[in-house]
Amino acid sequence: MRRLRSASLLAGLLLAALPILGAGIDTAQYLEDVKTLSSAKFKGRLSGTRELDEAAQWLAARFQEIGLRPPPGGFLQRFHVTTAAQAGRSTRLSYTLGGKTTVLKLSEEYTPLGLSSNGAASGPLVFAGYGITAPEYGYDDYAGLDVRGKVVVILRHEPQEYDDRSVFGGRVYTNHAQIESKAVNALRHGAAALILVDDAPSHRGSAGLEKLGNGIGPDAPGIPAVEIKPAIFEKWLEAAGQSFEKIIEGIDEDLRPRSFAFPAALTVDLTVDLHRETRPVYNVLAWLPGTTEEYVIACAHYDHVGLGQQYSMDPSRRGEIHPGADDNASGTAGVLALARWFAAQPPPRRGILFIAFGGEEFGLLGSNYYLRNPVLPLSNAVAVINLDMIGRMRDNKLYVGGAESSPGFKQLIAEMNRNGDGPFEIEDDDTGDYGSSDHFALATAEIPYLFFFTGLHPDYHTPRDTWDRINAAGAARVLQFVSRILEHLVQ
Numbered sequence: 001m002r003r004l005r006s007a008s009l010l011a012g013l014l015l016a017a018l019p020i021l022g023a024g025i026d027t028a029q030y031l032e033d034v035k036t037l038s039s040a041k042f043k044g045r046l047s048g049t050r051e052l053d054e055a056a057q058w059l060a061a062r063f064q065e066i067g068l069r070p071p072p073g074g075f076l077q078r079f080h081v082t083t084a085a086q087a088g089r090s091t092r093l094s095y096t097l098g099g100k101t102t103v104l105k106l107s108e109e110y111t112p113l114g115l116s117s118n119g120a121a122s123g124p125l126v127f128a129g130y131g132i133t134a135p136e137y138g139y140d141d142y143a144g145l146d147v148r149g150k151v152v153v154i155l156r157h158e159p160q161e162y163d164d165r166s167v168f169g170g171r172v173y174t175n176h177a178q179i180e181s182k183a184v185n186a187l188r189h190g191a192a193a194l195i196l197v198d199d200a201p202s203h204r205g206s207a208g209l210e211k212l213g214n215g216i217g218p219d220a221p222g223i224p225a226v227e228i229k230p231a232i233f234e235k236w237l238e239a240a241g242q243s244f245e246k247i248i249e250g251i252d253e254d255l256r257p258r259s260f261a262f263p264a265a266l267t268v269d270l271t272v273d274l275h276r277e278t279r280p281v282y283n284v285l286a287w288l289p290g291t292t293e294e295y296v297i298a299c300a301h302y303d304h305v306g307l308g309q310q311y312s313m314d315p316s317r318r319g320e321i322h323p324g325a326d327d328n329a330s331g332t333a334g335v336l337a338l339a340r341w342f343a344a345q346p347p348p349r350r351g352i353l354f355i356a357f358g359g360e361e362f363g364l365l366g367s368n369y370y371l372r373n374p375v376l377p378l379s380n381a382v383a384v385i386n387l388d389m390i391g392r393m394r395d396n397k398l399y400v401g402g403a404e405s406s407p408g409f410k411q412l413i414a415e416m417n418r419n420g421d422g423p424f425e426i427e428d429d430d431t432g433d434y435g436s437s438d439h440f441a442l443a444t445a446e447i448p449y450l451f452f453f454t455g456l457h458p459d460y461h462t463p464r465d466t467w468d469r470i471n472a473a474g475a476a477r478v479l480q481f482v483s484r485i486l487e488h489l490v491q
Helices: 029-039 051-067 179-188 230-239 244-254 325-343 367-374 411-418 439-443 472-490
Strands: 076-086 092-097 100-103 110-111 119-127 151-155 193-197 213-218 224-226 266-272 274-288 295-301 350-359 381-387 398-401 425-427 449-453
Touching: 029 051, 029 110, 029 325, 029 381, 029 472, 051 076, 051 350, 076 110, 076 367, 092 230, 110 350, 119 193, 151 179, 151 244, 151 411, 179 193, 193 230, 193 266, 224 230, 230 244, 244 367, 266 411, 274 325, 274 367, 295 325, 295 367, 295 472, 325 350, 325 381, 325 472, 350 367, 381 472, 411 472, 439 449, 449 472
Parallel strands: 119 151, 151 193, 193 224, 295 350, 295 381, 381 449, 398 425
Antiparallel strands: 076 213, 076 274, 092 100, 092 266, 110 224, 119 266, 274 350, 398 449
């Protein structure tokens, strides 16, 4: 059960007693902002590029023009991403079982992860399931497990991956599925090193290893980390009298961890020597203070996939600019529109922290960094409003995620929808196919969230996602709806 914020949040809200307001959205200005962000000038806003840095500066200037204040630390919050990684000669992984040592073959049987720190570790192995600690779901692979100074082995992905009724969302991964989140969690529990293995039984066979080379990924969180082939892991399980399939089936059946320490006869010895290149990326933040210390986060990611070398849905057009007008210039321009409206109103009771996150496309990198380095106490954040792809309204349908994340959200959504200028057809199933976005990172801090999305389309992650295909009138209606909800949250 999610812990509730001081806003208990809406349990005592008298909706009928509050005026139904909502922002007057300047549709032309909104579309102009989308057009600017998705222009060739920013070359698809790829994380780690000069063009994304320029987009960050542009956003900071817009927030300043609106009259918002810089939060502690300024409008720009810097973090780093890995842009290239190669394994050095000292990289090595071996295991000893029953007195026999086996040296694994680099790139064939194992590979360092791009987020790995350099270093060495040796000693006993501990299996920590999916490597997840999720108090909001009542699940902890590390419960009762001592991994301090030991090498921890974990599975990719999440439990109950094919159960859309699961608290983890089934096929829609939460932030706990991110490899970076797993590495940070292992480090927090005192592990000396991390070994990742693909949960092959869930994926109907063995998947390939992660590939090093050029590509965007998270910065090193501070722990040596490698990935091994499932066949190696199965040998280790056999020595422990365990079955790969039964472990996964058991966790899926009752959502209870199956963690354990391997026999003392099995030890590993690993060294990671990784040559990494990194680049700075910026979250852009702006602060509208309220009259109390509580606040709401209104956010969107402003990065995209650049020229589509990673994550293009049209491989034949890699190398062309992927403008990302809907994904997510539409949401970023929406945050600017909300900022303009609320900055022109009397001070709210709760403040609003506006954030444009970088690095979302490559694993929620900016929001995860913010989660570990907040500029305002997360304990004072009562809710998150996240806008991702709100520019392709079709058939009057709007997807709203997070309706179950706090008591009263469903009532608030329904009330604000009834009192708008024509109700939306709202789909608010939390386990629906919304995809991963930055609210997932902030939800791990047990902050209630609402996520607004107008749906996928064939132009997603292609050069065809251009500003002229944006339904600006539909987006303006979404923003008016969101502003009414945000108004109630801050008052």
